Amino acid sequence: MSRRPVILLAFANPLLVPREYLPSLTRESAVVYQHLIPYEIEDRCNVDRIENATVDIIFDTVEAWVKRKDIILFHYGGHATSEALLFNTQGGGSRAAQATGLAKLLGSIDSLQLVFLNGCSTYGQVKLLLEQGVKAVIATSTPVNDQMAGDFADRFYKNLAEGESLQAAFEQARMFVETKYNFHVQKAEAFRSLFFETEAEPPAEKELPWGLYYKEEAAEVLNWRLPQQATQKGNLSMLDKYTCNRAEQNSRFKLNFLKSRGNKKFQYYIIHGEEQESPYGLFQRFVLEHISTAYQPYFYKAARLEEATSLEEAKINFLTALFQALELNPNRFTLDQLTLANLLKAPAAQDMQCIALKLRVYSSEWKPFTRDMIQWVLQEFSRESELSPNAPDLLMFISIIYDLQQASGGFFRRFFSKNPYEKLIKTLAEFPEMGLLPVLPPVKISDVNKWFDRITTDPEEKKQQIATYFDAQPEYHMVTVEKKLEQIIEVYNGA
Numbered sequence: 459m460s461r462r463p464v465i466l467l468a469f470a471n472p473l474l475v476p477r478e479y480l481p482s483l484t485r486e487s488a489v490v491y492q493h494l495i496p497y498e499i500e501d502r503c504n505v506d507r508i509e510n511a512t513v514d515i516i517f518d519t520v521e522a523w524v525k526r527k528d529i530i531l532f533h534y535g536g537h538a539t540s541e542a543l544l545f546n547t548q549g550g551g552s553r554a555a556q557a558t559g560l561a562k563l564l565g566s567i568d569s570l571q572l573v574f575l576n577g578c579s580t581y582g583q584v585k586l587l588l589e590q591g592v593k594a595v596i597a598t599s600t601p602v603n604d605q606m607a608g609d610f611a612d613r614f615y616k617n618l619a620e621g622e623s624l625q626a627a628f629e630q631a632r633m634f635v636e637t638k639y640n641f642h643v644q645k646a647e648a649f650r651s652l653f654f655e656t657e658a659e660p661p662a663e664k665e666l667p668w669g670l671y672y673k674e675e676a677a678e679v680l681n682w683r684l685p686q687q688a689t690q691k692g693n694l695s696m697l698d699k700y701t702c703n704r705a706e707q708n709s710r711f712k713l714n715f716l717k718s719r720g721n722k723k724f725q726y727y728i729i730h731g732e733e734q735e736s737p738y739g740l741f742q743r744f745v746l747e748h749i750s751t752a753y754q755p756y757f758y759k760a761a762r763l764e765e766a767t768s769l770e771e772a773k774i775n776f777l778t779a780l781f782q783a784l785e786l787n788p789n790r791f792t793l794d795q796l797t798l799a800n801l802l803k804a805p806a807a808q809d810m811q812c813i814a815l816k817l818r819v820y821s822s823e824w825k826p827f828t829r830d831m832i833q834w835v836l837q838e839f840s841r842e843s844e845l846s847p848n849a850p851d852l853l854m855f856i857s858i859i860y861d862l863q864q865a866s867g868g869f870f871r872r873f874f875s876k877n878p879y880e881k882l883i884k885t886l887a888e889f890p891e892m893g894l895l896p897v898l899p900p901v902k903i904s905d906v907n908k909w910f911d912r913i914t915t916d917p918e919e920k921k922q923q924i925a926t927y928f929d930a931q932p933e934y935h936m937v938t939v940e941k942k943l944e945q946i947i948e949v950y951n952g953a
Contacts (some may be wrong), residue, residue, distance in 0.1 A: 459810075460919050461486055462501075462503060462504055462527050462528070462693070462951060463502075463503040463504070463528050463530040463569070463685055464503060464504045464505075464506060464527045464528065464529045464530065464603060465494055465497070465503055465504070465505045465506070465529075465530060465531045465533075465726055466490065466506050466508070466519065466520065466523065466529055466532050466533070466534070467487070467490060467494075467505070467506065467507040467508065467533045467535075467686075468481055468508045468511040468516055468529070468533065468534050468535070468536075469486070469487045469507075469508065469509050469510070469511060469534075469535045469818055470510065470511045470512075470534075470535075470536035470537070470543070470544055470545045470546045470552070471484070471509075471510065471536060471538060471546070471785070472537075472544070472546060472551055472552035473510070473785065473787075477549045478537060478544070479787075480536065480537070481571070481604065481785070481804075481806075482604040482605045482607070482805045482806035483535055483536065483604070483608065484757075484784070484785045484805065484806035485608055485612075485757070485805055485806050485808060485809075485810075486535050486576070486607070486608035486611050486612065487507065487509055487535065488755060488756070488757045488758075488806065488810075489608075489611075489612045489615075489616075489632050489755045489812050490533065490535075490611055490612065490615045491505065491507050492722055492750065492754060492755050492756065493612075493615040493616050493618075493619040494615060494619055494684075494701055495746070495750065496619070497619070497684060497685065497933065498695055498696065498697065499695050499697060499746070500695075501693040501694070501695055502684070502685040502686070502687065503530070503684070503685050504527065504696065506519065506523065508949075510546045511536075511546060512545050512546050512547060512548065513545050513553070513555045516545070516560070517560075517563065517795075518884075520532075520563055520564070520567075521563075524566075524567060526948075528567075528569035528571055529567050529569060530569055530570060530572075530684075530685075531571060531573075531574070531684075532564055532570065532572070532573045532574070533573075533574045533576065533611075534573075534574070534575050534576060534577065535576045535577070535607070535608075535611065536576075536577055537552070537577055537578065537584075538575060538578050538579065538580045539554070539575025539579055539580075539582070539584070539953065540580065540581060540582025540583065541556060541557055541582055542554040542555055542557055542580050543555055543557065543560065543575070543577065543580075544577070554833070557582075557583040557586060557587075558586065558953065561583065561586045561587045561590045561592075562590055562675070564587065564590065564592055564794075564946060565587065565589075565591040565592050565621065566590075568591075568593070568627065569649045570592060570593065571594060571624070571679060571682050572593070572594045572595070572596065572624060572679075572682070573587055573592050573594070573596070574595075574596040574611070575596065575597045575598070575604075576594070576596075576598075576607050576610070576611050577598065577602070577607075578598060578600070578601040578602055579598060579599065579600060579601055579667075580597040580598050581597045581598060581599045581669065583595075583597060583682045584597045584669075588671065588672070593672060593673070593676045593679040593682075594624060594671065594672040594676070594679045594680070594682075595670075595671045595672070596614075596668060596669070596670055596671075597668070597669060597671065598667035598668055598669075599665075599667050599669060600667045601667075602667050602668075603639075605805070606635060606639055609635055609638060610630075610631050610632075610634075610635050610668060613630065613631040613634045613635065614627050614630075614631035615627075617630045617631060618683075618684055621683060621684070621686060622683070623680065623681045623682065623683055624670070624680055624681070624682045624683070625670065625680035625681070628668075628670045631668075632666055632668060635666060635668075636666060636767070649938060650881025666675075676802055677685055680759070683835045693950070693951045694912065694947045694950055694951060695947075696944065696947055697742075697743075697746050698745040698912070698943065698947060699739075699939075699940045699943040699944050699947060700739045700740070700742050700743040700746070700940065701909070701937050702734075702901055702906060702909040702936075702940075702943060703744060703899075703901045703902070703905040703909075703936070703939075704740055704743065704898075704936075705917060706896045707729075707740060707895045707896055707898065708740075708743065708744075708747070710895050711727060711744055711748070711893075711895060711898060712748060713844045714727070714893050715744075715748055715752075715941065719752060719851070722851075723840075723845055723849060723851055723852060724840040724851075724852050724854070725851070725852070725853045725854070725893065726835075726836075726840075726854045726855075726856065726891060726892045726893050727854070727855050727856070727892070727893035727894075727895060728855075728856050728858065728886055728893060728894045729741065729816075729855055729856070729857045729858070729891050729893060729898070730821075730857070730858040730859075730860065730879075730882075730883070730886075730895070730897055730898065731858075731859075731860060731897050731898025731899070732859070732860045732898070732935075733859045733860075733861070733937075734935035734936065734937050734938075735898035735899065735900065735935060735936045735937070736749050736898070736935075736936035736937045737816075737818075737856070737857040737859065737898060738760060738816070738939060738941055739936060739937075740898065741816045741857065742762065744814075744855070744858075745758050745814055745878075749812060749814050749853065752812070753810075753811040753812035753851070753872065754811060755809065755810055755811065756810055756811055756812040756813070756814065756850075757784075757806055757807065757810045757812070757813050757814070757850075758814040758815070758816075759783040759784070759812070759814075759815055760783075760815075760816040760817075760818065760857075761779045761780075761782060761783040761816070761817055761818070762779065762817070762818050762819075762855075763779050763817040763818060763819040764778075764779070765819075765820075765823040765883075766823075766825070767825075767835075768827065769827040769830050769831060771830045772825075772827065772828070773792070773834060774796070776817075776831070776835065776839075777796040777797075777801075778796070779817055780801055780815065780817075781796065781801060781804075783815050783817075784806045784807055784813070784852060785803040785805075785806055786800075786801070786803060787806050798839060798845070800840075802845075802849055802850070804915040807850060809852065810850045811850055812850050812851045812852075812853060813850050813851070813852050813853070814854075814855070815852075815853070815855065816855040816856075816857050817854065817856055817857065818857045818859060819856065819857070819858055819859070820858075820859050820861045821859065821860045821861055821879065821882060822861050823856055824882060828885075832886075832889055832892065836889065836891050837893075857891070858882070860879060879897070883897070887925065897904070898936065900933040900934060900935055900936070901934050901935070901936050901939045902932065902933045903924070903928065903931065903932055903933065903934070906928060906934075906939065907920065907924065907926060909943070910923060910924060913946075913950060925944045927945065927946060928942065
């Protein structure tokens, strides 16, 4: 079986260092991923996106993929110099990593076709990468504007995903940015390795910073394209791990989504159940099966909604969570400025057709004022009259995690009485606009049996396959099923 190619996208944005934060990088990550994810859905390659990338995560990820698959493209977005790339740290800060080690790691990958370093002045790293064996590099000769860098990457990957060659995608991206930002330069050319064997200077500053560099003997890389066919007929996408069971929730969401799209700027949905039933997995399924096919481009993110002790605090926590999800620092705004209008001015929201956010909250944090909070969200926060016609649609998923065992006395016990979630569900049902979905149940082994139809319809083979990964339990938590299905997909695809 052929090894499945991998596209590795890495973005590093120091959220806790205001002077280093790049407001347009979030959008770059979103649109580049959206251009490429159809290749994974159509089984042409894997697309692995790392946000807030640290040095450890990058090296671990590259080494893990190399053992199983062929990395064909590496993209970095973030701060850079001629000798280093800036990565995140575990605490949310940043640290510079010298280019030498990463260049050696990338140069050892025979399948690698392109390294794209979308940061400031990365031209100084090109010679090292080519000497290590990388076939082609896109780099910059000068500091680059954050928004312009995002636009260049957006257009380049759009062209590449549409089947253009490396050189054609690069030249079209340059012409687009030249036009949009009113640059007056000569026709874009790909720079060859001969450039490094002379004392020639990098491109003049009046020109666009991006250059495409390659070795003379590897000029055929200019005609390289992304895989246009599936690696193997019948292969499964890794996204299939989210599709076992959940038919009732998926059908309910699809019906409401289709009815509301085009008629409502705001859509709300309640996902509820135990954490082990993977509310996040269901959110991922909605994004990949429905939202990504209805909107281009779109932005999605998951965030935590902090517990509040009063209605006013709950409102602030709600707004703060939204601002943080769109990578805006709420501490830079006054209370009066934490508005929907300012939220939609976030760079991550620009040009988006849809913003899908999942806010996670625990059932034990339900308070007497929560009903009033829901009314405020629906009646005041969601005023469509205050939105411009070009504003993106907002899909809000409130994920309520059942955690009765963590609760202790007080209002929680009085409120829930015999059935711990009966009144919670009943209260939410009073607000049909909230789109209450059926509770997430465990996955029955019969559902696993149905999922295996995409691999085989032979009863004996199916029985043997299921027995290999599942024991005799009648049902499983969804997080367990997802992990097992991921293993099954890897084996089936011949990874």
